[in-house]
Amino acid sequence: MKKLAAAVAIAAVTGAPSIAHERPLGDGKITSSPRVDYLMSCQQRFNANAPGAHRTGDWISGNTYDTDEKPTVDGSVNWPSRISVSLQGNERVVSSNNLPNHPTGNFPIARNDDAYQYDRNPNRISEQNILLRLPANPQLAANASCVPMGMIGFALSGVAIYNAVDASGRDAPAHEIQDKCGGHPQRSGQYHYHDLSPCLTDTRSGIAGHSNLVGYALDGFGIYGLHGENGEVMTNADLDECHGHTHTVMWDGAPREIYHYHMTNEYPYTLGCYRGTPQRVAGERIANAGERRGPPQAGERHAGREQFGDRPPRQTIFGLFRRQPRQGRP
Ligand SMILES: [Zn+2]
Numbered sequence: 001m002k003k004l005a006a007a008v009a010i011a012a013v014t015g016a017p018s019i020a021h022e023r024p025l026g027d028g029k030i031t032s033s034p035r036v037d038y039l040m041s042c043q044q045r046f047n048a049n050a051p052g053a054h055r056t057g058d059w060i061s062g063n064t065y066d067t068d069e070k071p072t073v074d075g076s077v078n079w080p081s082r083i084s085v086s087l088q089g090n091e092r093v094v095s096s097n098n099l100p101n102h103p104t105g106n107f108p109i110a111r112n113d114d115a116y117q118y119d120r121n122p123n124r125i126s127e128q129n130i131l132l133r134l135p136a137n138p139q140l141a142a143n144a145s146c147v148p149m150g151m152i153g154f155a156l157s158g159v160a161i162y163n164a165v166d167a168s169g170r171d172a173p174a175h176e177i178q179d180k181c182g183g184h185p186q187r188s189g190q191y192h193y194h195d196l197s198p199c200l201t202d203t204r205s206g207i208a209g210h211s212n213l214v215g216y217a218l219d220g221f222g223i224y225g226l227h228g229e230n231g232e233v234m235t236n237a238d239l240d241e242c243h244g245h246t247h248t249v250m251w252d253g254a255p256r257e258i259y260h261y262h263m264t265n266e267y268p269y270t271l272g273c274y275r276g277t278p279q280r281v282a283g284e285r286i287a288n289a290g291e292r293r294g295p296p297q298a299g300e301r302h303a304g305r306e307q308f309g310d311r312p313p314r315q316t317i318f319g320l321f322r323r324q325p326r327q328g329r330p
Protein backbone atom coordinates (compact mmCIF):
# COMPACT_ATOMS: atom_id res chain seq x y z
CA MET A 1 0.00 0.00 0.00
CA LYS A 2 1.22 3.50 -0.76
CA LYS A 3 2.37 5.51 2.18
CA LEU A 4 -0.28 7.76 3.62
CA ALA A 5 1.49 11.09 3.39
CA ALA A 6 -1.68 13.08 2.69
CA ALA A 7 -2.67 13.55 6.32
CA VAL A 8 0.76 14.90 7.17
CA ALA A 9 0.70 17.24 4.18
CA ILE A 10 -2.71 18.62 5.21
CA ALA A 11 -1.53 19.07 8.77
CA ALA A 12 1.48 21.02 7.51
CA VAL A 13 -0.75 23.32 5.45
CA THR A 14 -3.20 24.03 8.26
CA GLY A 15 -0.49 24.26 10.86
CA ALA A 16 -2.21 21.56 12.94
CA PRO A 17 0.17 19.32 14.84
CA SER A 18 0.75 16.02 13.05
CA ILE A 19 1.51 14.11 16.21
CA ALA A 20 -1.72 12.09 16.27
CA HIS A 21 -0.09 9.05 14.71
CA GLU A 22 3.36 9.49 16.12
CA ARG A 23 4.43 6.97 18.68
CA PRO A 24 7.49 6.91 20.92
CA LEU A 25 10.03 4.32 19.72
CA GLY A 26 10.45 1.45 22.20
CA ASP A 27 13.91 0.32 21.08
CA GLY A 28 16.17 -0.60 24.00
CA LYS A 29 13.35 -0.71 26.56
CA ILE A 30 13.87 -4.25 27.79
CA THR A 31 14.10 -5.00 31.48
CA SER A 32 14.64 -8.01 33.73
CA SER A 33 12.45 -6.66 36.55
CA PRO A 34 9.03 -4.97 36.33
CA ARG A 35 9.26 -1.41 35.04
CA VAL A 36 6.68 0.96 33.51
CA ASP A 37 7.29 1.71 29.81
CA TYR A 38 9.47 -1.41 29.49
CA LEU A 39 9.07 -5.01 28.37
CA MET A 40 10.07 -7.55 31.00
CA SER A 41 11.37 -10.04 28.48
CA CYS A 42 12.41 -13.62 29.30
CA GLN A 43 14.92 -13.32 26.50
CA GLN A 44 17.52 -10.78 27.57
CA ARG A 45 20.13 -11.14 24.85
CA PHE A 46 19.23 -10.51 21.24
CA ASN A 47 21.11 -10.99 18.02
CA ALA A 48 21.23 -7.63 16.25
CA ASN A 49 21.49 -9.48 12.93
CA ALA A 50 18.52 -11.78 13.48
CA PRO A 51 16.28 -12.02 10.40
CA GLY A 52 13.56 -9.40 10.23
CA ALA A 53 13.07 -6.02 8.59
CA HIS A 54 16.47 -5.41 6.96
CA ARG A 55 16.29 -1.66 6.49
CA THR A 56 15.31 1.05 8.94
CA GLY A 57 12.17 2.77 7.73
CA ASP A 58 12.10 6.48 7.00
CA TRP A 59 8.92 6.64 9.12
CA ILE A 60 11.27 6.31 12.11
CA SER A 61 12.91 9.54 13.11
CA GLY A 62 14.84 9.96 16.33
CA ASN A 63 12.82 8.62 19.21
CA THR A 64 9.47 8.45 17.44
CA TYR A 65 7.84 6.79 14.46
CA ASP A 66 4.81 7.72 12.40
CA THR A 67 2.32 4.93 11.74
CA ASP A 68 0.74 6.93 8.88
CA GLU A 69 4.05 7.03 7.04
CA LYS A 70 4.72 3.32 7.35
CA PRO A 71 3.82 1.04 4.43
CA THR A 72 1.62 -2.02 4.91
CA VAL A 73 1.75 -5.36 3.11
CA ASP A 74 -0.55 -5.45 0.06
CA GLY A 75 -3.36 -7.89 -0.46
CA SER A 76 -6.70 -8.98 0.93
CA VAL A 77 -6.77 -12.73 1.53
CA ASN A 78 -9.72 -14.31 3.34
CA TRP A 79 -9.37 -17.26 5.68
CA PRO A 80 -11.65 -19.90 7.20
CA SER A 81 -11.20 -18.64 10.75
CA ARG A 82 -12.23 -20.83 13.66
CA ILE A 83 -12.22 -19.88 17.32
CA SER A 84 -14.25 -21.04 20.27
CA VAL A 85 -13.98 -19.91 23.88
CA SER A 86 -15.81 -21.92 26.51
CA LEU A 87 -15.86 -22.26 30.28
CA GLN A 88 -15.23 -25.81 31.45
CA GLY A 89 -15.12 -26.03 35.24
CA ASN A 90 -12.23 -23.89 36.44
CA GLU A 91 -10.87 -23.49 32.96
CA ARG A 92 -11.44 -21.23 30.03
CA VAL A 93 -10.73 -23.27 26.95
CA VAL A 94 -9.69 -21.43 23.80
CA SER A 95 -9.60 -23.55 20.68
CA SER A 96 -8.65 -22.06 17.34
CA ASN A 97 -6.94 -22.63 14.00
CA ASN A 98 -5.15 -19.27 14.41
CA LEU A 99 -6.54 -18.00 11.08
CA PRO A 100 -7.97 -14.47 11.45
CA ASN A 101 -11.62 -13.49 10.99
CA HIS A 102 -10.44 -10.58 8.82
CA PRO A 103 -8.45 -10.42 5.58
CA THR A 104 -4.66 -10.49 5.61
CA GLY A 105 -2.00 -9.22 3.27
CA ASN A 106 -0.16 -11.46 0.78
CA PHE A 107 2.64 -13.38 2.48
CA PRO A 108 5.44 -14.03 1.69
CA ILE A 109 5.84 -10.32 0.91
CA ALA A 110 6.02 -9.97 -2.89
CA ARG A 111 8.99 -8.37 -4.60
CA ASN A 112 6.79 -5.72 -6.19
CA ASP A 113 5.23 -4.71 -2.86
CA ASP A 114 6.71 -1.45 -1.54
CA ALA A 115 6.97 -3.16 1.85
CA TYR A 116 9.60 -5.49 0.31
CA GLN A 117 12.16 -2.68 0.32
CA TYR A 118 12.16 -2.89 4.09
CA ASP A 119 11.01 -6.35 5.07
CA ARG A 120 11.26 -9.51 2.95
CA ASN A 121 9.19 -11.67 5.26
CA PRO A 122 9.42 -15.05 3.46
CA ASN A 123 6.87 -16.85 5.64
CA ARG A 124 3.40 -17.87 4.59
CA ILE A 125 0.38 -17.95 6.87
CA SER A 126 -0.62 -21.44 7.93
CA GLU A 127 -3.19 -23.03 10.16
CA GLN A 128 -2.10 -23.79 13.74
CA ASN A 129 -3.61 -26.09 16.28
CA ILE A 130 -4.31 -23.82 19.26
CA LEU A 131 -5.75 -25.26 22.46
CA LEU A 132 -5.36 -23.04 25.52
CA ARG A 133 -6.55 -24.05 28.97
CA LEU A 134 -6.50 -20.83 30.97
CA PRO A 135 -7.69 -20.28 34.53
CA ALA A 136 -11.30 -19.07 34.34
CA ASN A 137 -10.74 -17.03 37.51
CA PRO A 138 -7.11 -15.96 37.34
CA GLN A 139 -5.33 -14.83 40.51
CA LEU A 140 -2.51 -12.34 40.92
CA ALA A 141 0.83 -14.10 41.37
CA ALA A 142 3.16 -13.18 44.23
CA ASN A 143 5.56 -11.72 41.69
CA ALA A 144 5.25 -10.50 38.15
CA SER A 145 7.01 -12.69 35.59
CA CYS A 146 8.67 -12.20 32.24
CA VAL A 147 6.94 -12.62 28.87
CA PRO A 148 8.55 -14.96 26.32
CA MET A 149 9.00 -14.59 22.59
CA GLY A 150 6.14 -16.18 20.67
CA MET A 151 2.56 -16.26 21.85
CA ILE A 152 1.74 -14.38 25.07
CA GLY A 153 -1.99 -14.03 24.51
CA PHE A 154 -4.78 -14.75 22.09
CA ALA A 155 -7.08 -12.28 20.35
CA LEU A 156 -10.81 -12.84 19.89
CA SER A 157 -10.27 -12.36 16.14
CA GLY A 158 -8.65 -15.81 16.21
CA VAL A 159 -4.93 -15.04 16.17
CA ALA A 160 -1.96 -14.98 18.51
CA ILE A 161 -0.71 -11.91 20.33
CA TYR A 162 3.08 -11.60 20.62
CA ASN A 163 5.11 -9.26 22.79
CA ALA A 164 6.38 -5.86 21.64
CA VAL A 165 9.75 -6.86 20.18
CA ASP A 166 11.10 -8.53 17.05
CA ALA A 167 13.86 -11.17 16.89
CA SER A 168 16.48 -8.44 17.32
CA GLY A 169 14.78 -7.07 20.43
CA ARG A 170 13.58 -3.94 18.63
CA ASP A 171 10.12 -2.33 18.75
CA ALA A 172 8.28 -4.71 16.39
CA PRO A 173 5.36 -2.45 15.34
CA ALA A 174 7.92 0.24 14.47
CA HIS A 175 10.39 -1.85 12.50
CA GLU A 176 8.62 -4.86 11.05
CA ILE A 177 6.10 -4.48 8.26
CA GLN A 178 2.63 -5.80 8.99
CA ASP A 179 -0.46 -5.91 6.82
CA LYS A 180 -3.39 -3.49 7.09
CA CYS A 181 -4.69 -5.45 10.07
CA GLY A 182 -1.39 -5.18 11.94
CA GLY A 183 -0.45 -8.84 11.55
CA HIS A 184 2.12 -11.05 9.86
CA PRO A 185 3.37 -14.66 10.04
CA GLN A 186 6.56 -15.99 11.62
CA ARG A 187 8.50 -19.06 10.52
CA SER A 188 6.01 -21.73 11.49
CA GLY A 189 3.30 -19.70 9.76
CA GLN A 190 1.65 -18.35 12.88
CA TYR A 191 -0.09 -15.07 12.07
CA HIS A 192 0.14 -12.66 15.01
CA TYR A 193 -0.18 -9.07 16.22
CA HIS A 194 2.25 -7.04 18.33
CA ASP A 195 -0.23 -4.32 19.21
CA LEU A 196 -3.94 -3.49 18.87
CA SER A 197 -4.99 -4.56 15.39
CA PRO A 198 -7.03 -1.93 13.53
CA CYS A 199 -9.21 -4.86 12.43
CA LEU A 200 -9.91 -5.86 16.01
CA THR A 201 -12.74 -3.40 16.65
CA ASP A 202 -12.26 -1.51 19.91
CA THR A 203 -15.95 -1.49 20.89
CA ARG A 204 -16.90 0.29 24.10
CA SER A 205 -20.14 -1.05 25.50
CA GLY A 206 -18.46 -1.52 28.87
CA ILE A 207 -19.08 0.46 32.07
CA ALA A 208 -18.66 4.23 31.45
CA GLY A 209 -17.29 3.69 27.97
CA HIS A 210 -14.60 1.21 28.99
CA SER A 211 -13.33 -0.86 26.08
CA ASN A 212 -14.63 -4.36 25.62
CA LEU A 213 -12.48 -7.44 25.87
CA VAL A 214 -10.24 -8.05 22.84
CA GLY A 215 -8.38 -11.15 24.02
CA TYR A 216 -6.87 -13.17 26.84
CA ALA A 217 -3.32 -13.22 28.16
CA LEU A 218 -1.82 -16.66 28.80
CA ASP A 219 -2.18 -16.09 32.55
CA GLY A 220 -5.97 -15.98 32.03
CA PHE A 221 -6.46 -12.25 32.64
CA GLY A 222 -8.40 -10.29 30.04
CA ILE A 223 -6.89 -7.86 27.57
CA TYR A 224 -9.10 -4.86 26.81
CA GLY A 225 -8.89 -2.13 24.17
CA LEU A 226 -7.52 1.40 24.46
CA HIS A 227 -10.22 2.93 26.69
CA GLY A 228 -10.17 2.96 30.48
CA GLU A 229 -12.54 3.58 33.39
CA ASN A 230 -13.92 6.91 32.20
CA GLY A 231 -13.60 6.16 28.53
CA GLU A 232 -10.22 7.89 28.33
CA VAL A 233 -7.45 6.53 26.10
CA MET A 234 -5.03 4.65 28.31
CA THR A 235 -1.34 5.48 28.46
CA ASN A 236 1.46 3.66 30.26
CA ALA A 237 1.17 6.22 33.05
CA ASP A 238 -2.35 4.95 33.83
CA LEU A 239 -1.19 1.34 34.12
CA ASP A 240 1.16 -0.73 36.26
CA GLU A 241 4.48 -2.27 35.14
CA CYS A 242 2.68 -5.20 33.53
CA HIS A 243 0.41 -2.84 31.55
CA GLY A 244 -2.73 -3.48 33.57
CA HIS A 245 -4.82 -2.32 36.51
CA THR A 246 -7.74 -3.42 38.68
CA HIS A 247 -11.26 -2.02 38.63
CA THR A 248 -14.75 -3.20 37.75
CA VAL A 249 -15.14 -4.38 34.17
CA MET A 250 -17.50 -6.69 32.35
CA TRP A 251 -16.14 -10.22 32.82
CA ASP A 252 -18.05 -13.23 31.54
CA GLY A 253 -21.17 -11.13 31.14
CA ALA A 254 -21.25 -9.52 34.59
CA PRO A 255 -19.55 -6.56 36.29
CA ARG A 256 -16.58 -7.73 38.34
CA GLU A 257 -13.61 -6.07 40.01
CA ILE A 258 -10.66 -7.84 38.47
CA TYR A 259 -7.16 -7.20 37.22
CA HIS A 260 -6.89 -6.77 33.43
CA TYR A 261 -4.47 -5.58 30.80
CA HIS A 262 -5.02 -2.77 28.32
CA MET A 263 -3.81 -2.23 24.79
CA THR A 264 -2.10 1.14 24.30
CA ASN A 265 -0.62 3.06 21.41
CA GLU A 266 2.59 3.16 23.42
CA TYR A 267 5.27 0.50 23.67
CA PRO A 268 5.02 -2.20 25.08
CA TYR A 269 1.47 -2.02 23.57
CA THR A 270 0.03 -5.24 25.11
CA LEU A 271 1.70 -6.77 28.22
CA GLY A 272 4.81 -5.53 29.99
CA CYS A 273 4.93 -8.67 32.15
CA TYR A 274 2.56 -11.34 33.45
CA ARG A 275 0.72 -10.34 36.59
CA GLY A 276 -0.78 -13.81 36.97
CA THR A 277 0.67 -17.25 36.35
CA PRO A 278 1.11 -18.02 32.64
CA GLN A 279 -0.08 -21.40 31.44
CA ARG A 280 2.10 -23.74 29.47
CA VAL A 281 0.98 -23.90 25.88
CA ALA A 282 0.36 -27.19 24.10
CA GLY A 283 2.75 -27.29 21.17
CA GLU A 284 5.70 -25.49 22.75
CA ARG A 285 7.36 -25.51 19.36
CA ILE A 286 4.90 -22.87 18.16
CA ALA A 287 4.89 -20.95 21.42
CA ASN A 288 8.67 -20.62 21.42
CA ALA A 289 9.10 -20.09 17.72
CA GLY A 290 9.15 -16.33 18.18
CA GLU A 291 9.96 -14.22 15.22
CA ARG A 292 12.41 -16.50 13.44
CA ARG A 293 12.51 -16.23 9.72
CA GLY A 294 13.46 -18.28 6.70
CA PRO A 295 12.89 -21.87 5.66
CA PRO A 296 12.32 -24.38 8.45
CA GLN A 297 15.25 -26.44 9.71
CA ALA A 298 15.24 -30.13 8.84
CA GLY A 299 13.46 -31.16 12.05
CA GLU A 300 10.86 -28.45 11.72
CA ARG A 301 10.13 -29.32 8.12
CA HIS A 302 9.48 -32.89 9.15
CA ALA A 303 7.19 -31.73 11.94
CA GLY A 304 5.38 -29.41 9.56
CA ARG A 305 4.70 -32.21 7.10
CA GLU A 306 3.30 -34.37 9.86
CA GLN A 307 1.04 -31.63 11.04
CA PHE A 308 -0.30 -30.39 7.75
CA GLY A 309 0.09 -33.34 5.38
CA ASP A 310 1.02 -32.74 1.78
CA ARG A 311 -1.87 -30.45 0.96
CA PRO A 312 -0.86 -27.18 -0.65
CA PRO A 313 -1.14 -24.19 1.71
CA ARG A 314 -4.66 -22.79 1.86
CA GLN A 315 -3.53 -19.46 0.56
CA THR A 316 -2.59 -21.18 -2.71
CA ILE A 317 -5.98 -22.87 -2.89
CA PHE A 318 -7.73 -19.52 -2.54
CA GLY A 319 -5.50 -17.99 -5.17
CA LEU A 320 -6.45 -20.72 -7.62
CA PHE A 321 -10.15 -20.28 -6.96
CA ARG A 322 -9.94 -16.58 -7.53
CA ARG A 323 -8.17 -17.03 -10.87
CA GLN A 324 -10.86 -19.37 -12.26
CA PRO A 325 -12.87 -17.48 -14.90
CA ARG A 326 -16.55 -17.65 -13.98
CA GLN A 327 -17.76 -17.76 -17.60
CA GLY A 328 -16.05 -21.09 -18.15
CA ARG A 329 -18.11 -22.78 -15.46
CA PRO A 330 -21.13 -24.92 -16.30
ZN1 LIG B 1 -9.44 -0.89 32.67
Ligand SMILES: [Zn+2]
Pocket residue numbers: 162172176184186192193194291
Ligand atom coordinates in the same frame (compact mmCIF):
# COMPACT_ATOMS: atom_id res chain seq x y z
ZN1 LIG C 1 5.92 -10.31 14.44
